[in-house]
Every structure is written in structure tokens, then in C-alpha cells.
Amino acid sequence: MSSDGFISIRNVGKSFGSFRAIESISMDIQQGEFFSLLGASGCGKTTLLRMLAGFETPSQGEIFIDGQPMSDVPPFERPVNMVFQNYAIFPHLNVRDNIAYGLRKQRLPKAKRNAMVDEMLDLVQLAGYGDRKADELSGGQRQRVALARALILKPKVLLLDEPLGALDKQLREQMQLELRRLQRSVGITFVFVTHDQEEALTLSDRIAVMQGGDVLQVDTPNALYEQPRTRDVASFIGTMNFLDGRVLSRVNGHTKLDIDAVGEIDIPTPHPAIVEGDRLSLAIRPEKIVLHRAAPDGPAMQGNLEMTSYLGERSHFHIRVPGCVEPMAVSAQNADLGEIRALEEGAPVWLSWHDDALIVLDGK
Ligand SMILES: Nc1ncnc2c1ncn2[C@@H]1O[C@H](COP(=O)(O)OP(=O)(O)OP(=O)(O)O)[C@@H](O)[C@H]1O
Ligand SMILES: [Mg+2]
Known part of the structure; x- marks a missing residue:
């Protein structure tokens, strides 16, 4: 069986015991797309993201990434990386060592590794902060370290679970612009989880509106606003x-x-x-x-x-x-x-x- 999108989700459902967290979902995400999952708390966004990452196994259906079925592929062998909501970076390591953390198994020459870290520091606008301890950074700076740490591994897909959730409004808006700039400049596929409709509208190429474990509509921000198909979507957006x-x-x-x-x-x-x-x-x-x-x-x-x-x-x-x-x-x-x-x-x-x-x- 082949797939249409770069990420192809085919009849994917998930039950936890007798509780149905995800109904049968099918959708395609294109290469290089900034794709958001938008929905209220508990609608299944994290569960779907965790299935893409391989941390949860679908109860039914199949996920394809880059044409390959993922059912037998463990998380660390998938071409994806995940950024969690509470930016888990190591407080005792400095910024450089945090960013280089995922490279440690790759046995790269030191000069090469340093060059890659420098490139990432520039990309997330933290040049000059390499020697700072992670616990001496602001929330937004920590968030950028978490992003750099994920991006340095050059994943084909970056999964972001409410990565800006912990930031105040002003920093959040600034980071939104940076995320968009980053995504454009590295050209990788982003699957971005948020319950904030404005954030989804601002950032995304397309949005999947979720409710109760189901996807109600997948469309561009403009189409969701101008042509919502159902009352639920219409009242959720704006x-x-x-x-x-x-x-x-x-x-x-x-x-x-x-x-x-x-x-x-x-x-x-x-x-x-x-x-x-x-x-x-x-x-x-x-x-x-x-x-x-x-x-x-x-x-x-x-x-x-x-x-x-x-x-x-x-x-x-x-x-x-x-x-x-x-x-x-x-x-x-x-x-x-x-x-x-x-x-x-x-x-x-x-x-x-x-x-x-x-x-x-x-x-x-
Ligand atoms: N391991 C689990 N065992 C049982 N139920 C779970 C488990 N993980 C999630 N659920 C349930 O599945 C539903 C979807 O959870 P999920 O974490 O995907 O929601 P979400 O959309 O990410 O919500 P939020 O915006 O609050 O993060 C919820 O009702 C949740 O309680
Ligand atoms: Mg969640």
C-alpha cells in the first residue's frame, strides 16, 4: 500500500481500555507544510502526535511517513523529532551541550560537531549564549534551545506539542514569528499542536480542527474562516x-x-x-x-x-x-x-x- 502525503494517516484510531481517545482518522500532511492540530483540551491532539512519534501504538489503521509504514518502526528510528510542551532541557548542562545532546551517539569529529552547534545557535538567535547554564535562561530562550536541540538532528518531521504554552503573551507572539521563520528556513515538515485558534491561524499552512477524538475539517486558515463546513467548526474559529x-x-x-x-x-x-x-x-x-x-x-x-x-x-x-x-x-x-x-x-x-x-x- 502506498500513501499520498509525506505523512499519511489512514483510518487511525486509539482506545485506552474501553475509552475511545481517537476515532478513525484519515488525512495527509505534505512535505514542508506547517500543519496544526487545533482543538479543545482532551480532544486527542497529544495522542495523535504521540502515535506519529511512535510513543503510542494505534489500535487500528496505519501511519506512513515518507512512503514507509511506521507500525514496526520504533520511535528512535522514525524520521521525526518531538518538542514537548514543558521544554525538557537539562538545567545542569550549558546551552551548547544541551543542543549537542542528541549528537552524542553519532561519534562526530569535535570540529564538525561544534560547527553544527554554531549553526543552530545562529538559527535560533542565541549566538553568544553557548556557555550559559540552561537554568540561567529566560523561558523563551529555553524554548529556543529545545528547538535547536531537535533541529540539529535534521529530522524530516518536527512534532511540536504546545511548544509555546508556557510563555506569556508577548513572548509567545515573538516566538510564533520565530517559529514560522525557522520552519521556512529549514523547510522541514512541522506538525504543531495548539488549542489557541489565533496561533493556529497565524502560523499554519493548513489546520486540522479536532473535537472529541475526531477531525472535523482540514483546511487552510482562510478556508476554515470563510467556509467552515459545520456549526462546530464555525463556532470554534472566531x-x-x-x-x-x-x-x-x-x-x-x-x-x-x-x-x-x-x-x-x-x-x-x-x-x-x-x-x-x-x-x-x-x-x-x-x-x-x-x-x-x-x-x-x-x-x-x-x-x-x-x-x-x-x-x-x-x-x-x-x-x-x-x-x-x-x-x-x-x-x-x-x-x-x-x-x-x-x-x-x-x-x-x-x-x-x-x-x-x-x-x-x-x-x-
Ligand atoms: N494513557 C492514557 N490512558 C487513558 N486515557 C488517556 C491516556 N492518554 C490520554 N488519554 C485520554 O485521551 C483523551 C485525549 O487526550 P490527549 O492528551 O490526546 O488530549 P489533548 O487534546 O492533547 O488535550 P490537552 O489540550 O489538554 O493537552 C483524554 O480524554 C485523555 O484523558
Ligand atoms: Mg495535549
Whole structure:
């Protein structure tokens, strides 16, 4: 059996006793890709990563790396290296010896080994820190030592389990940029675990959104944001509004819907999920809604302004709309707001949107 991706995961599942931690997952990760596993605590991210590394054995299915089945390959013979969340570096060793640690079995000439360590120190921007003890470093510096220690072995795949989890926000953002730069410059495949959606969106070429041991959707950050397929994905990534309704008819590629809070509307795109007579759910992003003081032409919802948050460049609004369980979230550039800016809480307001702003979701 051959595989499609550089890493190919085929029907891989994992049970711990009677507990099913990973359902049957299939996906491919391409060479050189920055691929993230994103999901809430306990959804199975670490378990999947540990199966790639060989620290856990799948209960079913097969993992291929670079075309080779991994089932009989022990962790130390796999072309992968793993960076753990709590950057396990040796406090009693200096930075150079920490970075060179994995090379000790390779019996390299000293000059060669030193040159490799120097290269890594430059890469993670720690030149000049080689003789420091590891326990005299900041959190971010330790993290970079852990990365250098993994990278010096030139793995084909680097597995990173929430490597920035322990850092404060500012350092985290700085390290995100460094990670991305590092990944680009060394060109190896990264499989990166995070529960932070912004981090995943910023860093990744593609993201697998996980929930309850399953992968809900694998897509680029842009596609996950613009075209989430299900309600679960749509509500997990960013803020989303949902509208429920019923399909009236499909004619010439147009679909007539009866939306509970709006009435009848036409949407231009046919969608496989759309069946006449069925209930359906639509999603719409806060920034795709336009506010008006008076009823605009075309389809619109009427509601009352419940809350305004001023954020400098933008404002966020909550608008209570009869027929919607949750208030509608709207986000707008303050420069574009005009007369809306002066609205008081409780004031009537109309919401409209562009045709392509409505996302049809699978499932009701
Ligand atoms: N060795 C084990 N024995 C039994 N259950 C386990 C074992 N390892 C993990 N689990 C369970 O499998 C599920 C997935 O765990 P996992 O560590 O993969 O989650 P995670 O997505 O990495 O979560 P977090 O974001 O909190 O690190 C959890 O419910 C966990 O309790
Ligand atoms: Mg984990």
C-alpha cells in the first residue's frame, strides 16, 4: 500500500481500555507544510502526535511517513523529532551541550560537531549564549534551545506539542514569528499542536480542527474562516452568527429560503446540503453585516441595539433580533460607521448583508 502525503494517516484510531481517545482518522500532511492540530483540551491532539512519534501504538489503521509504514518502526528510528510542551532541557548542562545532546551517539569529529552547534545557535538567535547554564535562561530562550536541540538532528518531521504554552503573551507572539521563520528556513515538515485558534491561524499552512477524538475539517486558515463546513467548526474559529430556516425551492441555481428571523431570501449558490423542504442553518461573520438606522432595500433583519464596545479602530455591537436565540454580533470599522456611531442602546437598527456573506452549513 502506498500513501499520498509525506505523512499519511489512514483510518487511525486509539482506545485506552474501553475509552475511545481517537476515532478513525484519515488525512495527509505534505512535505514542508506547517500543519496544526487545533482543538479543545482532551480532544486527542497529544495522542495523535504521540502515535506519529511512535510513543503510542494505534489500535487500528496505519501511519506512513515518507512512503514507509511506521507500525514496526520504533520511535528512535522514525524520521521525526518531538518538542514537548514543558521544554525538557537539562538545567545542569550549558546551552551548547544541551543542543549537542542528541549528537552524542553519532561519534562526530569535535570540529564538525561544534560547527553544527554554531549553526543552530545562529538559527535560533542565541549566538553568544553557548556557555550559559540552561537554568540561567529566560523561558523563551529555553524554548529556543529545545528547538535547536531537535533541529540539529535534521529530522524530516518536527512534532511540536504546545511548544509555546508556557510563555506569556508577548513572548509567545515573538516566538510564533520565530517559529514560522525557522520552519521556512529549514523547510522541514512541522506538525504543531495548539488549542489557541489565533496561533493556529497565524502560523499554519493548513489546520486540522479536532473535537472529541475526531477531525472535523482540514483546511487552510482562510478556508476554515470563510467556509467552515459545520456549526462546530464555525463556532470554534472566531465569532460567528447563526440563522435557522427552511428551504422553499431551488430554481436555476438560486435557492429560496425562509429564514426564521428574516423571512424569504434568495441565495445564489446551490449547495449539496440544500434539499427542498429541509431545515437548514446559515452562518454569517460579524464583519459581513451592515448596520442601518432605517430599513434598507432588500432583505434585512430588524432588531434593537443591546450593547456597544468601542475598540478604537473598530466597534463591536450586540443586536437583539426577534427569532434569534443569541444576539447578533456585528463588527465594523469606526471610520465607516457614520450615523450608526451615535446610536443609543435600545435603539432600533436594521441589519443587511451581501449575498456571498451567508455560509450554508452541513447539518441542521
Ligand atoms: N494513557 C492514557 N490512558 C487513558 N486515557 C488517556 C491516556 N492518554 C490520554 N488519554 C485520554 O485521551 C483523551 C485525549 O487526550 P490527549 O492528551 O490526546 O488530549 P489533548 O487534546 O492533547 O488535550 P490537552 O489540550 O489538554 O493537552 C483524554 O480524554 C485523555 O484523558
Ligand atoms: Mg495535549
